[in-house]
Amino acid sequence: MFRGVLASGLLALRGLRLLRAPPLSVRQGSKRSCTVGVRSVDDGPKELSNFCLRSHTCGELRREHVGQRVMLCGWLQHRRCDRFVVLRDFHGQTQLIVPQDQLHGPGHELLHLQLESVICVCGEVRDRPPGQHNPNMPTGEVEVHISSVEVLNRSRKLPFQINEAVRVNESLRLQFRYLDLRSKQLQHALRLRSNLVMSMRTFLCSQGFVDVETPTLFKKTPGGAKEFVVPSREPGKFFSLPQSPQQFKQLLMVGGLDRYFQIARCYRDEGAKPDRQPEFTQVDIELSFTGQQAVQDLVEELLCHSWPCDLPPLAKPFCTLTYDQALNLYGTDKPDTRFGMQLVDVTGEVGNNRLTSEHASCRPRQSDCVRAICVPRGSELFCNEDFCTLKGLAKEHFNQEVIVMRLCGNDGETTSEWLSPGEQHALVEKCGAGPMDALLLAAGERSDVCLSLGKLRLECVQLLEKMGLSLRPCGLFQFLWVVDFPLFLPRKDNPTLLESAHHPFTAPHPDDAHLIYTQPQKARSQHYDLVLNGSEVGGGSVRIHNSQLQRHVLEKVLQEDTQQMSHLLEALDSGAPPHAGIALGLDRLVALLVGAHSIRDVIAFPKSFRGHDLMSNAPDWLSPEELAPYHINLCFPET
C-alpha cells in the first residue's frame, strides 16, 4: 500500500493524525517510555523516539534491524539515480529506496520534491546489495524499502544549502538562522552545550548546591555603566538588567542558601563590540564558609566531571600563576600556556644603558627592565616585512620600540652590532635561543615592555602556525588559574582616584588586609581568574563579608555613594557568613570546546556583532502609543 503524497499542509496535518494508528503509533512510543527511570544524562542511549511518530531516528538503523518495519521522519537531503533518496534528521541519515513498481506512482512525486521538504515514510529495513555498503555512513549497511510516504511539509527553494561545505556569509546565515541551525556545526555545538550544562548541574547538585533563580529586573548598580534600562509604568522609574547576579548571590549567602548555583542570563549594553553579546550566560556559583583554594578545587572537579568524554581528560590540579608571574612570563593576565616563547628577563645581560644610539628612543631608564622573547626559527621563517609588522604593533598599541635580533647559522651567532660578543652570548644563552631563532627585545617601563612582548608572542605564534608549524596542538586544553590580582587600579578618567580591578565586593588578600586603610593601591585581592588556552573563561573571588570593611571600601577608597548599597551593607551586618564564588563564561567555554571562532556559533539565536537580530529585525521602532505607558519620549540626536 503506497499511501501517496499529500499536497497541502492541512491535509498533511490530518495525515499526521491518521499516522497515529498502529502499527507505529505515538501511544506505542509512550508505552515504551514507561520503563524509563531515574538516569543520569550520560547514562546510556537516550529515548529519542518516545512521544513522537517515528519508530527510529535517521541515524539509528543497523544490520540488526534488517527485516523490521520502521517509520522515519526527516528532511529530504539528497536524491540520486531516480530511485534513491537520503532522509536526514539530526541524528543521522538513512538511504531510502523507492521500489521499482512505485516509480511511476506517487513515489514519482517524492523523487521530484524540493530538497529540505519534510516527509514521513514507512518501510522495511533491508541489507544493501553487495558492494553498495557505505562505510562513511553509520547507517551505510542498510536501506529502507519504502511502502508508504507522506509529505508533511513542502519546502520552498532555500536561500542556501544545508551543507557544511557551503558556509555562506554570516549575515545571511543569521538572517535565516533557522536554516543555519540545521548545519552539523550548530547542531553539534548546541547539543554539546546542553550536555555540558547538564553534567555541571548533576555535579553541583551532588555537592548540595541549590539552583536558585535571581531576578533580572533589578535596580542600577552604582558605577554599572553598561546596564540596559527598562522603563516601568511608574513615571521616571526604571529597572536595570544586571550584568551578573553578584548582589543576589551574596544576599543568598546571607540568607543561608549556603551553596548556590545558577546558569544565569546576564546583560551588558556595550553597543557594537566584536564577539560580545548583549545577553550572555554564566555558570554562577557561590558558597559559604569557604576560601579561595576550595573554590578553585570545586571548579576543577566541576570541569573534570563535566568534560566531554570524547576529549582527553583534564589533569588536576590546574596550574596557577600570580598576576605578577603571568605578566612577567607571558605579558598578559590571561596567558596561553599551550606553547612556550615565554618572556625572559635579560636586564642583567643587556644592561640598562647598553642599547646603542640607533635605539635611543627605547633606551631604558635606570630603574627599568629589558625583556626578550625567542621566536623559534623566526630568523629563518619571518621576512623583514613580518618583523616590521610586529614592531609596528608594539608601537601602535603600547608606543613601545622593539628590537629584533636574528640568529644565523649553526652556531647561533647574532646579527647585532651593538652588543659585545660576550653579551650576545649571554643573551642567547639566557633566552635558550638556537640557530635561526629570532629574539625580540623591548626595554622600558615593565608593564609596557611585558604587555608589548605578550602581544607579539601571540602574533608570532599565529604567524608561525600560518607557516605550518604546529605550536598549539588542536585538542589541547590548558587551564590556568591567575591569582593575586591588584585589588584597585587607578581610574582611567582620573588616575589619582582608584577603581576596583574587578568589583567592590572583592576581599583583600589576607596578607594585604592592613593596606586597605593605608595604601589601598598596593593591596592584592583574593580574586582569581580561570584561563583556558589564553581566554578568560571564569573569574571569582572571596567576598568581603564584614560590613565595616565593605563600607570603608565603598566610601573611602572608591568614593561611591553607599546610599544605593545600603541593603547590601545592612545584610552584611545581619549575620553574613564568609563566602566566595565564581562565574564561568559559558558561551566562551563552549566556543573553545567546539573550536568555534565566535561565541555566536554556540548560541542558538545570537545578535550580530552590531547587536542586531537579523532574523526578526530587532531592535525595532516603537510607536509613541507603545511608549506612552512608560512615560518616555524619543529625543533624536541632532545631526
Added chain:
Amino acid sequence: MFRGVLASGLLALRGLRLLRAPPLSVRQGSKRSCTVGVRSVDDGPKELSNFCLRSHTCGELRREHVGQRVMLCGWLQHRRCDRFVVLRDFHGQTQLIVPQDQLHGPGHELLHLQLESVICVCGEVRDRPPGQHNPNMPTGEVEVHISSVEVLNRSRKLPFQINEAVRVNESLRLQFRYLDLRSKQLQHALRLRSNLVMSMRTFLCSQGFVDVETPTLFKKTPGGAKEFVVPSREPGKFFSLPQSPQQFKQLLMVGGLDRYFQIARCYRDEGAKPDRQPEFTQVDIELSFTGQQAVQDLVEELLCHSWPCDLPPLAKPFCTLTYDQALNLYGTDKPDTRFGMQLVDVTGEVGNNRLTSEHASCRPRQSDCVRAICVPRGSELFCNEDFCTLKGLAKEHFNQEVIVMRLCGNDGETTSEWLSPGEQHALVEKCGAGPMDALLLAAGERSDVCLSLGKLRLECVQLLEKMGLSLRPCGLFQFLWVVDFPLFLPRKDNPTLLESAHHPFTAPHPDDAHLIYTQPQKARSQHYDLVLNGSEVGGGSVRIHNSQLQRHVLEKVLQEDTQQMSHLLEALDSGAPPHAGIALGLDRLVALLVGAHSIRDVIAFPKSFRGHDLMSNAPDWLSPEELAPYHINLCFPET
C-alpha cells in the same frame, strides 16, 4: 586549647584561613570529594561539606559520631542556662555545650553574642546525659563539647526573629528578604524547587531533549501588549522582553533541534496585579513529529518522574475534560476536581418558564438553560447572610440572579413555593441532594449561568472549610487536562472581530480545520491546558506548521500585519516539521506543591504585588545623563 573569640570581621577573615590547617581543612574536604562520580540528583546523600570549612552540617550528627572531633559553622540560634548554645544552619540544628572551665574564658563572649551571629566551632561529639535527649530534634541524642570557637561575623539586632512562629508582615519580610530566606518555609520551598527542576531536567535529557537558551532581548510581538520595552543605543529602536520563547521554540523545530526544553525566564508587564510577577519562569518544551496526545503523555511522565518522593505518587493517565465539559460541570475552564458539587443541568426539571414572578429577572428565555449546584449541609451550615453574599457575588461578577433552595428535615423537603411537589422532587433527585443540603440555581444564558455557579461552587467550598468540613484534603493533588478549547474568541474591544483564544500559532482541531475558512468562530483548537487543584499550571498546543494556513489565520482571521511575522512565515515555508509543545508555570506549580499562598513564597527575590523590589528599591529614578545614551526623555503625566 580554646582559641578564643575574634572580634573583628577582618580578623575573622584571617582566622578563616588559619582554620584551613589540618585536622579539618578545606583541602581535606576537597580530597574526599574525589570519590564523587556521576550521580543523579536523588541518588543518596549529597556531599554537603566538601569545599568548605565545616566537617559536618548542623543537621548531620548522630550517636554514631560520638567521640569524633568535628567542625561546625552556622548561625547562633538560641541560648539557654548560660551553658548551652544551639547552632543552626539550613540542614538542621546542633546543641553546643561550653565546658564548665571555659565559662569565664572566651566562652563567656559566645554566651553573650547577639543571636544570628555566625560562628565556627571545633569540638567533640558526646552523648547527651540520660534524660536530656530531645526526640524532636534529629540531632537530639548528641551535643558538641566545644574546644574552640571563632566568631566569623557578628550580627546586629535584627528587625525580626528568624522563627517560623513569628511571621511578620510581608512588606517587612520583603524589605529584609535575606533574613526571611533563613525561614524554614523559604528554605524548604527553594530547595524543593531546585530538586524538582533538576529531576525534570534529568527526565527530559533522558528522552533526548536539548536544553537551548533563547534570547530575551527580542522584538515586539504583534499584539503583545504586555511586553516590557528595552531602549537600544540606536535612536528610536527598542527591544522587547518576550512573554515566552514561543517564536524561538518553533524556529528551533524548523532548525531541526527536534526536542527542545528550557527553564525559561519570561516577562509580563501587567503593572500591579496580585500574585503575578513581572518576571516568571516556565518549563518550556517543544518537539517535532508529534501530536496532542503524545505531549500529554510526555508531561504526565515528566511530572510522575519528578514528583517529590514525600508526596503520594501521581496516577497516570490524568483525567481529561473538554472545554465544554469543564464549563458545564464546573463552570470554569480550570476546574478544581478535588471535590464534587458539580453543576447539574436541571433545565428539564425546572422547565424553561416555570420560575415565578418573584424571580422574573432571571426568567429564562426559551433557548436558555437552568443549572444548579448542591451544597452539602448548606441549609444547616450557611446563614442567610452567607446566601446573600453568594447571591451578591453572582450579581456583581456576572449580573446573574441566583435562587437558593434550602432543604430541610430528614425527607429532603424544600422550602420552594414556586415549584410543584413533583418538580421539587425531580430537582432534588437530579441534584442528588439530601436533607439539610442547599441548592443554588441559576437560569439564563449558558455561559453566564455556568460561570456564576462555578464561582459560587468555589466560594461555597471555602465557606464550608471555614466551618470545619474537609472537602479538599491537604496533600491531594488532582491533575486534569482541559482540551478542545475554542480557537478564536470575539475581541473584547470589538466583538465583531476575532482574537486568538491562546495565540495565533495554535493549530485547529483536525475535525474543524475546514471551519477556519468558513466559520472560524466555531473552530476548536488543538490547545490543551494542564490544571492542578483548580489552578492552571500549564498550557500548550499543536502548532500550525503550514505557512499558508498560518498566513490565512494572521491576515484573514485576525487581521494582523504579517510584515512583522515574515520571518516565521518564511520559516514555515522552509521545511518546518509538524510540532507541538507546552509550557508549565514553574512558580505556580511549586507554590501548589509546598502549599504556599502566593508565588512570592517560592521565588528567592520576588517583587511586591505592586511590582517593586522592596529590598533594593527598584524600579528607581535614573538621571537624564543615564538616559541620554538611549535617546529617551521622560514625559511625566499631567496631574
